[in-house]
Amino acid sequence: MNLLVDLKGEPGKNCNGFCKFCYFRKINKNNIEPLGCKYCQFTIGCDYCLYSVREMNGDFLPLPFVISQIQSGLLFKRYEKVNITAGGDVSCYPYLEELCKWINKLGLNIHLGYTSGKGFYDKEIAKRLVDYGVDEVTFSVFSTNPQLRKEWMNDKNAETALKCLEYFCEHCEVHCAILVIPGINDKDLEKTVSDLVNFGAKAVILMRFANREDQGLILGNAPIIEGVEPHSLEEFKNIVKQVHDEFGDKIRVTGTPLYDPIAGTPFAIASEDKILERLRNKVEGEATIITGRVAYPYLRKIFNDTDVNIVKVEKDIADLITAKDLEKINLKELKDTVIFPGKAFVHDEVAKKLLSRDRERIVVRGVDQLTLDGEVSGSYTREEAIKFEIEAFNELIGIINFFGMKR
Secondary structure, rough: OOEEEOOOOOOOOOOOOOOOOOOOOOOOOOOOOOOOOOOOOOOOHHHHOOOHEEEEEEEEOOOHHHHHHHHHHHOOOOOEEEEEOOOOOOHHHHHHHHHHHHHHHHHOEEEEEEEEEOOOOOOHHHHHHHHEEEEEEEOOOOOOOHHHHHHHOOOOOHHHHHHHHHHHHHEEEEEEEEEEEEOOOOOOOHHHHHHHHHOOOOEEEEEEOOOOOOOOOOOOOOOOOOOOOOOOOOHHHHHHHHHHHHHOOOEEEEEOOOOOOOOOOOOOOHHOOOHHHHHHOOOOEEEEEOOOOOHHHHHHHHHOOOEEEEEEOOOOOOOHHHHHHHHHHOHOOOEEEEEOOOEEOEEEHHHHHHHHOOOEEEEEEEEOOOOOHHHHHOOOHHHHHHHHHHHHHHHOOOOOHOOHHHH
């Protein structure tokens, strides 16, 4: 088990400056409107949908606070590893070496969570961190071309950051991330992945760049980059497939918002006819499921020949559905029971009000996670991914049968 330690910090402030493509770059923190979410209680807005979703965490925590956080976590449980994460860039934490050295004295290994390496000004830092017990790193690469990193990641230490990445790959388990922007770093994507293979990275996730609200920019921050048209879902899936076909025998390749060529996600069960038949036979109720564009074709196939219909909104990712999306739904498509995504950014009462404008309906949240995203699936086999989905859909069917029982 890993002990999660959050250093706090904020994008742009605690990461040596915004990357050009940073999701948080255009957020107006002086004009914050609450989105609403599953954690809200009686009023719309809570710490999560007001501040956490915007990574408004304040500065990095002082070292004594972080050490105290670790000591508290170790009081009641045994852990094998400490996972260091942050709202800023982990490599920019000014006390990172001291923290890792202290953790190492406890006999615990360390995972550096999602760093770009922009704070590494000397390759010796990587060597010392490995000596202090860092054996796993999640590294945001963008490109192994230092000029592209300097221009697009605001990385003044681009050559050094890449040397640190190479050292980590040689001595740790390294999972890399590449945000793919059309016309910018997709042209040298093959070279970047080839370099990562040669370095010895274990896995790489390709992340589709989003530039519009319907693609996920729900905080009033679209477009991030003027004039850039992101890859379509199908184009991006083909890119993931091409990279996997070329390098998949040497490095695990996944994509987000889709897909994982090995695990078969998202929705690996959609191609398993026997599993689908068993699941469909369990459906006794009738309901409408609201989802996004990625999940829509899969859910339609999974619930084919049942009394469950699927309605999509114009939003790629279902977790990022907001009240504005629900306002546009054709109410005539909705049954008496409506299930919307568990993680959607909508207050429960707002969802019920919007979806019951023409008549009274039962409106409930669904399961938080029906399938595995590429950021997670890379550590799963196809069999494990299918098992996860079967459990999730059994839970969803339970909700359908309970709230959508036929009268």
